Amino acid sequence: DTGVSQDPRHKITKRGQNVTFRCDPISEHNRLYWYRQTLGQGPEFLTYFQNEAQLEKSRLLSDRFSAERPKGSFSTLEIQRTEQGDSAMYLCASSTGSGANVLTFGAGSRLTVL
């Protein structure tokens, strides 16, 4: 088990471009979460999946953001028409989904929008 993997680790893009991040969770984990972290803030919840079903999406999340987990394994987070305010660390985490919901995080994907 290699833990939670995220790709790419760093992405620099120009405003208005689309970007996509990928997350590979721990194989036996059926829950997958996306969080966003900006400087000086804690992780902010974006969305989560139970297997392939997206169970909750933050009301703060713009409709430019979309996430998928088509086969209940890896997930992608796409940001369309990026804005400078989207610059942040995008964190993926997974859990077994039972009991206390202990999250295991990946190293994150840092997005810089110029």
Next chain:
Amino acid sequence: AQSVTQLDSQVPVFEEAPVELRCNYSSSVSVYLFWYVQYPNQGLQLLLKYLSGSTLVESINGFEAEFNKSQTSFHLRKPSVHISDTAEYFCAVSGGYQKVTFGTGTKLQVIP
């Protein structure tokens, strides 16, 4: 709804001195509580968790936290800090099948 408040954004402390990082939470259901740590240039790691049972929980590197239901707190303590404890610490709450909500973090700076 659930939320977490970390009252101190930065805590400087001398090496070998004790430290307490404060955390208060609110939740409409029974909670699970966590402390995560983020070392410089590294990802978030679970430090310790309260699920049920004893209200005092410990980590492998000498930290402990006590669940206080009446005060809705889960403060993190260590009797003697080391330089290697310099990191940012995040308190988090989960209502089980709900999402995990994090606080804004406390940066612990250990001074030699």
